[in-house]
Amino acid sequence: MLDKNKVSLGIAPIGWTNDDMPDLGKENTFEQTISEMALAGFKGSEVGSHYPADPKVLKKALDLRGMTICNQWFSSFLISRPYEETEAAFIKQCQFLTQVGAKCIGVSEQSYSIQGMLDHPIQEGKYVMNDEEWEKLVTGLNKLGRIAKDQGMVLTFHHHMGTVVQTEEEIDRFMESVNPELVFLLFDSGHLSFAGIDPEKILKKYVDRVRHVHLKDLRKEVVKQSRDGKWSFLKGVRAGTFTVPGDGDVDFAPIFRILEEADYQGWVVVEAEQDPAKANPFEYALKARKYIAEKTGL
């Protein structure tokens, strides 16, 4: 069982409106999204592109529903653009997050990422960094991690399909290289499973350095179709690569057990992007909430 005083349950708006493919769920308003999250029993939300940009407006709408912002995605371009460019955007986003009371920022290195390319098979030919690029990434993230820490925030890094940190070797090298006081891991069960990595193994190894968790389930049958058909990441998402915890093929029992044994403190966030026309987001949020309550006591 997870301790309700230490672990909070959030959900990402990506099941309602998908920022990577804005036509998916464009009919779902911000108010409807957060009302359904709250009604389904979630206390936190990540930030979606259809959320108000004014932190006061956003915070008021969340406060009314007993909710808070728990994290926001941040795209870094540390190995392909001047560091200062990423730093300026990072500082701006940290300020926004601080104003809405959030403590976590989830960074993904998007240089040469194929995750958004509609004509690129996700399971082939992603970019691999050379030693010089590794150095740039690590140095840049350590600097950003310091900036976050000085503002009372935590920089977590999101390993992700189609990006420069996807494989087990890349995750290991990453964790060996970054400053453990400044850069933490965002553990995403769906992306690990999609990459053919055992989530249990990674979590066991790095749980003490995990500061944010994405609970994402995976339909292995769709992943197989995606490999055979050479689908892009986004085509796979539309076809149902991901779903809510308990609805797919990821075994969440060891994940919850490791978090419990490590006395994990922080957010666990359901993040299950799929086509809202096929998988009603409110229905799936309720389904996830029920499964997590049964398995963790949250």
Ligand SMILES: O=C1C[C@@H](O)[C@H](O)[C@@H](O)C1=O
């Ligand atoms: O954390 C995430 C944010 C999304 O934009 C991304 O594509 C998704 O798969 C994810 O894990």
Ligand SMILES: [Co+2]
């Ligand atoms: Co994620």
